[in-house]
Amino acid sequence: MKILVFAEQRDHKLKKTAYEVVQAARTVADQLKGEVVALVIGDAVQSFAGELGAFGAKRVLTVEDPRLLQYSTTAYAKIVADIALKENASAVFLSATAMGKDCAPRIAVRLDAGLASDCTSLKVEGEEIIATRPVYAGKALTDVKVVSSVKVFSLRPNVFTAGTGNDSAASVEEANVQLSEEDFGCRVVEVAQSKGRLDVAEADIIVTGGRGLKAPENFNIIEELAGVLGGAVGASRAVVDAGWRPHDEQVGQTGKTVSPSLYIAIAVSGAIQHLAGMSSSKYIVAINKDKDAPIFQVADYGIVGDAFEIVPALTSEVKKLLGK
Amino acid sequence: MKIVVCTSHVPDSATKVNIGGDGKTIDKAGVNFIISPYDEFAIEESLRFKEKNGGEVVAVSLGGDPHKETLRKTLAMGADKAVLLKDESSQDSFSVARAIADYVKEVSPDIVFFGKQSIDTDNAAVGSMVAEMLGIPSVSVVVKLEMQSGKVIAEREIEGGHEKVEARLPCVITAQKGLNEPRYPSLKGIMGAKNKPIEERAPAARSPKVQLLGMRKPLPKNPGKIVGTDVSAVPQLVKLLHEEAKVI
Numbered sequence: 050m051k052i053l054v055f056a057e058q059r060d061h062k063l064k065k066t067a068y069e070v071v072q073a074a075r076t077v078a079d080q081l082k083g084e085v086v087a088l089v090i091g092d093a094v095q096s097f098a099g100e101l102g103a104f105g106a107k108r109v110l111t112v113e114d115p116r117l118l119q120y121s122t123t124a125y126a127k128i129v130a131d132i133a134l135k136e137n138a139s140a141v142f143l144s145a146t147a148m149g150k151d152c153a154p155r156i157a158v159r160l161d162a163g164l165a166s167d168c169t170s171l172k173v174e175g176e177e178i179i180a181t182r183p184v185y186a187g188k189a190l191t192d193v194k195v196v197s198s199v200k201v202f203s204l205r206p207n208v209f210t211a212g213t214g215n216d217s218a219a220s221v222e223e224a225n226v227q228l229s230e231e232d233f234g235c236r237v238v239e240v241a242q243s244k245g246r247l248d249v250a251e252a253d254i255i256v257t258g259g260r261g262l263k264a265p266e267n268f269n270i271i272e273e274l275a276g277v278l279g280g281a282v283g284a285s286r287a288v289v290d291a292g293w294r295p296h297d298e299q300v301g302q303t304g305k306t307v308s309p310s311l312y313i314a315i316a317v318s319g320a321i322q323h324l325a326g327m328s329s330s331k332y333i334v335a336i337n338k339d340k341d342a343p344i345f346q347v348a349d350y351g352i353v354g355d356a357f358e359i360v361p362a363l364t365s366e367v368k369k370l371l372g373k
Numbered sequence: 374m375k376i377v378v379c380t381s382h383v384p385d386s387a388t389k390v391n392i393g394g395d396g397k398t399i400d401k402a403g404v405n406f407i408i409s410p411y412d413e414f415a416i417e418e419s420l421r422f423k424e425k426n427g428g429e430v431v432a433v434s435l436g437g438d439p440h441k442e443t444l445r446k447t448l449a450m451g452a453d454k455a456v457l458l459k460d461e462s463s464q465d466s467f468s469v470a471r472a473i474a475d476y477v478k479e480v481s482p483d484i485v486f487f488g489k490q491s492i493d494t495d496n497a498a499v500g501s502m503v504a505e506m507l508g509i510p511s512v513s514v515v516v517k518l519e520m521q522s523g524k525v526i527a528e529r530e531i532e533g534g535h536e537k538v539e540a541r542l543p544c545v546i547t548a549q550k551g552l553n554e555p556r557y558p559s560l561k562g563i564m565g566a567k568n569k570p571i572e573e574r575a576p577a578a579r580s581p582k583v584q585l586l587g588m589r590k591p592l593p594k595n596p597g598k599i600v601g602t603d604v605s606a607v608p609q610l611v612k613l614l615h616e617e618a619k620v621i
């Protein structure tokens with residue numbers, strides 16, 4: 050059996066999630082005596098595609114074309130599906146990132162394959178891959194089996210660990226896929242990256258502020274703490290709806306689902322819709338002046354008290370620790 | 374312009390989930406069902422598209438009779454026509470998409486709107502699958518949409534920023550929060566919707582490609598530690614994060 054991994058790169062750099070998904074494929078393939086082949090797509094990717102060898106890909110295929118500098122849903126889906134067919138892969142793995150979630154369903158249709166999306170764990174039973182995926186925003190977990198002959202799995206970012214890799218090398222081969230103008234029915238024409246701002250979906254540490262902060266300008270204490278921790282600022286829906294913070298910072302059922310190593314919720318009550326988006330974080334800290342706030346039920350550590358006193362003290366204590 | 378909007382009918386986001394007797398689905402007793410929140414942005418955008426460009430909006434939902442409630446609300450908001458693809462079996466996203474694509478092909482619309490994900494299964498798949506089945510472009514997680522000479526320019530959210538995507542029509546758009554502010558149905562709309570028929574269709578049989586083996590609740594977390602009740606607890610908290618949790 051062979052697993053094809055679509056490894057995402059942006060700006061000529063592999064994403065951290067690309068290592069995660071190659072490593073996860075390696076773990077599954079080892080149990081099924083299978084092979085892992087990775088695929089990197091872009092305008093010029095040869096120079097770094099081989100890095101995936103260290104995470105378990107024996108072969109790395111590249112597809113390069115100047116038109117692939119920017120993402121195109123239709124063209125990328127075609128490339129991944131064509132290569133999967135050519136390689137006779139029985140499974141395709143990719144990350145459930147913005148790009149992966151966008152093209153995975155199209156890849157599945159092209160391969161007449163079932164899709165298990167946003168999986169948080171994979172195990173092998175006999176010859177089968179059983180995937181666990183959260184539903185109802187993590188309030189329940191399902192175990193699913195893909196029953197089509199080719200199977201597609203997208204894996205939730207930050208959940209599968211890549212480690213640091215070993216010193217295995219991969220052979221890098223250029224693969225050919227014929228692309229016509231027709232294949233670019235949609236294409237990215239511009240990317241606006243918010244400079245210097247880390248996204249909650251990618252951050253390993255998130256500091257979230259809620260309505261208890263009372264005014265948008267009071268988020269400066271949240272930003273400072275996030276700053277010293279090298280983390281991202283998150284927001285509850287209450288503060289997004291009030292227009293205090295942009296909605297791409299919203300964490301929760303109708304915001305982003307996150308699983309950082311450390312999630313600090315400050316003046317957030319912990320409504321069920323908020324918990325849905327963050328309760329799978331590895332460590333949760335709550336700071337709230339109401340000892341009965343539901344956020345304390347999911348927190349590993351809590352301080353009951355006034356955020357305006359505690360957060361600045363926390364920031365300076367962390368600074369001391371990190372020698373900043 | 375022919376516009377289609379697809380909506381799913383899901384448990385309210387405040388629902389406390391309990392697993393049903395079959396061990397595979399939730400216990401529906403006492404659960405309040407709503408239009409999936411992202412689908413409301415899709416409906417609003419479909420109505421705005423019609424208001425700007427003329428044409429008609431067809432609302433489509435696949436499921437049992439309870440889905441008519443969602444369709445009725447979509448009509449009340451301003452959709453012209455509603456179609457229930459009557460199918461009560463629990464389905465994977467591929468077979469939901471197949472039935473929707475088969476119907477949508479008949480309508481031959483200029484644009485099809487979906488929510489970015491349905492808040493029950495959280496697959497985030499049906500919209501893009503339908504697009505691939507129809508052989509048309511798709512843009513997912515859209516927060517801004519414009520039409521320019523037979524093309525759409527859509528902005529979608531990605532990690533740490535936005536992508537501006539150009540797509541040919543016809544195409545599929547999946548809506549994200551921020552795209553618009555969904556309207557409330559007017560009294561006139563609500564009254565009018567009562568008299569509009571909901572067409573029922575029986576989709577062709579399909580077999581699922583993903584099999585659900587079981588559903589369970591995540592393991593409850595161990596109760597956490599209240600480190601203190603004032604600022605004097607801060608050094609202890611930092612010590613725990615550094616030495617016990619090892620996250621800073």
Ligand SMILES: Cc1cc2nc3c(=O)[nH]c(=O)nc-3n(C[C@H](O)[C@H](O)[C@H](O)COP(=O)(O)OP(=O)(O)OC[C@H]3O[C@@H](n4cnc5c(N)ncnc54)[C@H](O)[C@@H]3O)c2cc1C
Nearest residue numbers: 259260261285286287301302303304316318320338339356
């Ligand atoms: C369909 C739907 C979807 C939703 N999706 C989401 C979602 O994705 N994400 C989300 O977050 N919410 C979501 N919600 C909203 C959710 O129900 C809550 O209303 C929201 O999370 C509350 O935000 P909050 O905790 O900031 O505010 P509040 O509930 O008002 O809590 C404020 C907290 O601050 C504390 N506080 C006040 N002053 C201080 C102080 N000086 N120091 C310390 N603590 C203080 C209070 O004790 C309180 O616990 C959704 C709701 C619905 C209906």
Ligand SMILES: Nc1ncnc2c1ncn2[C@@H]1O[C@H](COP(=O)(O)O)[C@@H](O)[C@H]1O
Nearest residue numbers: 379381435487488490491496497498499
């Ligand atoms: N049963 C259904 N009937 C109609 N539309 C649906 C159905 N299920 C999902 N959709 C649409 O597809 C979107 C994505 O759903 P999902 O892929 O299940 O997360 C939803 O927001 C709806 O617009």
